[in-house]
Amino acid sequence: MNLELSEEQEAVRRLAEDFVAREVTPHAVAWDRAEEVDRAIVKKLGSVGFLGLTVPEEYGGSGGDHLAYCLVTEELGRGDSSVRGIVSVSLGLVAKTVATWGSEEQKREWLPRLASGEALGCFGLTEPGTGSDAGNLATRAVRDGDDYLVSGTKMFITNGTWAEVVLLFARTDDTPGHRGVSAFLVPTDSPGMTRRAIHGKLGLRGQATAELVLEDVRVPAAAMLGPEGKGFTVAMSALAKGRMSVAAGCVGIAQAALDAAVRYAGEREQFGKPIASYQLVQELISDIAVDVDAARLLTWRVADLIDRGQDFATAASKAKLYASEAAVRAANNALQVFGGYGYIDEYPVGKLLRDARVMTLYEGTSQIQKLIIGRALTGVSAF
Ligand SMILES: Cc1cc2nc3c(=O)[nH]c(=O)nc-3n(C[C@H](O)[C@H](O)[C@H](O)COP(=O)(O)OP(=O)(O)OC[C@H]3O[C@@H](n4cnc5c(N)ncnc54)[C@H](O)[C@@H]3O)c2cc1C
Numbered sequence: 060m061n062l063e064l065s066e067e068q069e070a071v072r073r074l075a076e077d078f079v080a081r082e083v084t085p086h087a088v089a090w091d092r093a094e095e096v097d098r099a100i101v102k103k104l105g106s107v108g109f110l111g112l113t114v115p116e117e118y119g120g121s122g123g124d125h126l127a128y129c130l131v132t133e134e135l136g137r138g139d140s141s142v143r144g145i146v147s148v149s150l151g152l153v154a155k156t157v158a159t160w161g162s163e164e165q166k167r168e169w170l171p172r173l174a175s176g177e178a179l180g181c182f183g184l185t186e187p188g189t190g191s192d193a194g195n196l197a198t199r200a201v202r203d204g205d206d207y208l209v210s211g212t213k214m215f216i217t218n219g220t221w222a223e224v225v226l227l228f229a230r231t232d233d234t235p236g237h238r239g240v241s242a243f244l245v246p247t248d249s250p251g252m253t254r255r256a257i258h259g260k261l262g263l264r265g266q267a268t269a270e271l272v273l274e275d276v277r278v279p280a281a282a283m284l285g286p287e288g289k290g291f292t293v294a295m296s297a298l299a300k301g302r303m304s305v306a307a308g309c310v311g312i313a314q315a316a317l318d319a320a321v322r323y324a325g326e327r328e329q330f331g332k333p334i335a336s337y338q339l340v341q342e343l344i345s346d347i348a349v350d351v352d353a354a355r356l357l358t359w360r361v362a363d364l365i366d367r368g369q370d371f372a373t374a375a376s377k378a379k380l381y382a383s384e385a386a387v388r389a390a391n392n393a394l395q396v397f398g399g400y401g402y403i404d405e406y407p408v409g410k411l412l413r414d415a416r417v418m419t420l421y422e423g424t425s426q427i428q429k430l431i432i433g434r435a436l437t438g439v440s441a442f
Contacts, residue, residue, distance in 0.1 A: 060363045062356075064130070071123065072130040078107055079138035087139040090265035091410055094258060096141050098221065104142070105176020109135070110150050114158055119171035125300075125362035129307040133355070136311025137318075140414035141265035143311065147304040148217045149173060153180025153226045156297040157244065160285040165244060169224060181222035181247075183213040183271055184294050190214075191427050193228075194237030194291050194442075198273065200229035202280075207231070209243065209276045215421070219269025220256050222247055226297070227273075228290050237291035242284040251276040262413030298422055299372040302379035303361040305422050309379075309386035310358055312415045313351045316386075316393035319407050320344050324396055334396070343396050347389040354382035373435040380428035383418035390415045 064072065082103055090096045104110050113128050114120025128151075135143035154173040157165055172178035189196045198211025209229050216225070225245050232239040247254065257268045285293045321344060324335035334340045357378040364371035390412035394401035401408045419425045430441045 060360065062359070064126075068124075068127050068130060071127045072134065074107065075109070075131040075134035078103075078109075079134050083135070083138035083142050087141075087265075087410070088404060088407075090139065090141065091404070092264075094260075094264045095267075096139070096145070096265035100142060101145065101176045101179055101221070103176075104146060105174070109146050110176050111154065111170075111174025112150060114150070114154050114170055114174045118158065118166050119174040120154075120158075125303065125365045126359060129303065129310075129358055129362045132304050132307035133311040133314065133358075136308030137315045138311075139265065140308055140312060140418075141263050143308040144217050144263060144266050145179070145221075147301065147308060148182055149180040149222070151301050151304040152182040152297045153224070155300060156226060156242075156293060157284065159296065160242070160293050161244075162281075164281070165284065169244060172223070178223035179218050179221050181216050181218040181225050181269075182297065183216055183225045183227040185214045185216070187212055187214050191424060192442075193294065194240065195235075196228060196230060196240060198227070198229040200231050200241060200243065200278065202231075203277075205280055207243070207278045207280060207283075209245070209273050209278050211273055213271040213273075215257065216269050216271055218267055219271055220254050220267045225271065226284065228294055231287055231290075234288075238288060240290035240294075241287050242290040242293040243278050244282050244284055245276065245278050247271075249276045249278070260417075262410070262416055264413075299375050300365065301422050302375040302428075303358060303365070303371075305418060306354065306358040306361070306375070306378040306382035309382035309415065309418050310351065310355045312386040312411050312418075313347060313354055313382075313389035316389040316408060316411050317344070317347045317351050319411075320347060320393040320396040323400075323406075327398075340396060343392045347392050350385035350389050354378070354385045357381050373432055376423070376428040376431045376435075379422065380425055380432070383415070384425060386415040386418055387412070 108121045111120030112123045116122040157169050184193050186196050200207040200209045227243045227245045230239045231241040251274045253272045255270045327334045361371050361375045361378050393408040397408050400406050434440045
């Protein structure tokens with residue numbers, strides 16, 4: 060793998076850096092305090108091409124490679140993880156999955172709208188009773204003529220109150236475990252669906268997170284994504300690529316922590332000298348820097364494997380595991396460099412730590428990533 064960015068990739072990275080400096084960074088603290096990102100950001104993300112970055116051009120996307128996607132995701136994560144998550148979910152988990160598994164009709168119906176930001180997607184897998192054990196979900200889709208009637212509750216759904224469509228996973232037969240699960244594309248204004256915003260999150264406060272309750276929601280059989288009973292395979296294929304995007308967002312958090320720590324250590328003086336001159340402060344900063352590089356290299360490797368059509372799932376779990384833990388460590392180390400000021404939200408590092416904390420939890424906890432990696436190495440499944 061060539062670690063030097065091509066001119067095109069560097070141009071995409073710079074575009075994202077400029078976008079974040081103009082449209083995200085100036086508002087991030089206010090959005091965090093208000094617990095709401097300005098919804099106008101969705102259209103802006105669409106017009107600059109970020110919501111359709113890896114969607115094929117024939118469906119309204121820009122047909123970019125996965126390294127370009129990592130570069131954009133990293134820059135967005137550097138600016139505000141709440142904004143990064145909007146893209147990771149709508150593009151990474153929903154649009155890309157429609158592009159991979161969808162019928163021609165489904166692709167024509169949803170991809171141009173998702174790529175432009177005219178519509179936003181959300182991913183409905185987790186339920187109140189099933190998080191890590193997602194294959195045991197309880198939401199049911201019962202056949203009724205040419206339709207299904209879907210009932211159940213989905214929990215912690217990113218973009219949930221904003222999205223126009225949910226990629227929803229429901230049980231279409233009573234076979235226990237993941238074999239009875241199918242995937243559906245369901246408009247969120249369907250009669251019988253109610254959405255409740257979840258507030259009080261530790262981090263990602265600006266992001267719209269919701270509980271979705273479905274009561275006999277009528278979904279045409281043509282809205283099934285992928286074959287009947289293969290919904291769990293659809294979900295896992297989405298999450299494997301999604302983990303690369305979370306990892307790239309974590310690199311962005313760690314890079315932001317590094318930038319902030321280096322700047323502050325050079326400005327802040329104690330005992331008559333900048334704190335940057337003290338070796339124990341340099342240790343905190345160098346630990347962050349090593350984490351940034353290691354996390355970025357693991358993440359780029361996943362992009363390279365995907366773009367070359369190689370197996371990438373275990374590499375994606377390694378990158379997600381390492382980068383998410385690294386982002387928490389990096390933000391925590393940066394907060395230490397800031398001393399008491401790091402604890403106040405006028406300074407950036409407290410938010411970085413709060414936003415980083417969820418990364419070891421969603422899209423598969425760190426424990427689940429270790430089990431996936433362990434299964435690949437030993438051939439024995441713990442699930
Ligand atoms: C802000 C936020 C946004 C989210 N967005 C979405 C979304 O858009 N769509 C969606 O579907 N979900 C989403 N989620 C849900 C998220 O993916 C789940 O929270 C996550 O999968 C963990 O599930 P759980 O919370 O039920 O924890 P549990 O599965 O109950 O886990 C609790 C603890 O037990 C451990 N554990 C569980 N099983 C094992 C095991 N076999 N071996 C060892 N340890 C184990 C876990 O690692 C964890 O430490 C989101 C969550 C949050 C907080």
